[in-house]
Amino acid sequence: MPDPPKTDSELQPTADGSLTAHSARFGQSYGSRFGAATQARQVFVEGSGTHLHPAPKVLEVGFGLGQNFRATLAATAGRPLHYLAYEFDPVGAETLRQVAFSDPVAAHPGWQALMEGWPSSVAVPDLKFDLRLEDVTLAALPQGWASAVYLDGFSPDVNPEVWTAAFLGRLAAALQPGGVLVTYSAAGHVRRGLQAAGLEVERRPGPAGKREVLRAARPAT
Numbered sequence: 001m002p003d004p005p006k007t008d009s010e011l012q013p014t015a016d017g018s019l020t021a022h023s024a025r026f027g028q029s030y031g032s033r034f035g036a037a038t039q040a041r042q043v044f045v046e047g048s049g050t051h052l053h054p055a056p057k058v059l060e061v062g063f064g065l066g067q068n069f070r071a072t073l074a075a076t077a078g079r080p081l082h083y084l085a086y087e088f089d090p091v092g093a094e095t096l097r098q099v100a101f102s103d104p105v106a107a108h109p110g111w112q113a114l115m116e117g118w119p120s121s122v123a124v125p126d127l128k129f130d131l132r133l134e135d136v137t138l139a140a141l142p143q144g145w146a147s148a149v150y151l152d153g154f155s156p157d158v159n160p161e162v163w164t165a166a167f168l169g170r171l172a173a174a175l176q177p178g179g180v181l182v183t184y185s186a187a188g189h190v191r192r193g194l195q196a197a198g199l200e201v202e203r204r205p206g207p208a209g210k211r212e213v214l215r216a217a218r219p220a221t
């Protein structure tokens with residue numbers, strides 16, 4: 001039997017059976033070792049209400065291993081999803097393929113198309129996926145567009161540029177009225193930055209391994 005294809009990152013199992021990988025560049029794992037798929041679903045998809053939205057428009061900071069994207073695809077089946085992901089250091093296609101290997105949503109036509117053309121944007125029925133291979137802090141973000149912002153950079157100590165008050169303000173402006181920004185960090189400076197940007201910030205209980213996470217909503221009017 002041939003050897004499995006080599007990946008450019010070392011995959012790691014997490015507590016819920018899903019896989020993550022270690023980033024040599026940032027010295028951290030892409031997803032929570034307490035459950036990468038669970039964190040994606042609870043913190044990002046359900047935390048933002050995307051699983052209930054009739055036509056979600058998601059802006060993601062840090063596409064990484066596509067865990068949040070796959071959790072969103074699974075939760076929005078049958079509804080139109082527009083997903084705008086920023087990533088300045090994309091992993092290789094083989095890493096993505098392997099990390100999603102046992103995820104049933106890997107059979108989704110959108111994920112299949114993404115794998116065929118990675119790294120590029122994809123359009124299939126009910127899914128418009130725009131991949132921007134650039135530094136999100138320098139990007140021209142859409143204004144008043146997103147029903148949800150997933151802020152999922154590495155932690156503020158190693159990836160500070162995506163957690164500055166100025167950048168949080170730009171993310172807040174990307175939200176449509178009533179839109180929700182979610183993130184796994186409940187650090188005080190992140191909370192204050194989101195409040196200063198005019199969002200209504202709420203601390204919520206986190207998934208295993210995380211006491212609290214943040215949900216920050218743009219007022220509806």
Ligand SMILES: C[S@@+](CC[C@H](N)C(=O)[O-])C[C@H]1O[C@@H](n2cnc3c(N)ncnc32)[C@H](O)[C@@H]1O
Pocket residue numbers: 029030031040061062063064065066067068069086087088089090134135136137152153154159161162
């Ligand atoms: C914690 S991982 C994201 C995990 C991902 N959301 C998932 O579901 O698998 C953080 C990601 O943010 C990306 N990133 C960090 N800073 C960035 C920046 N300034 N611009 C674009 N991408 C960035 C990293 O390369 C990494 O892939």
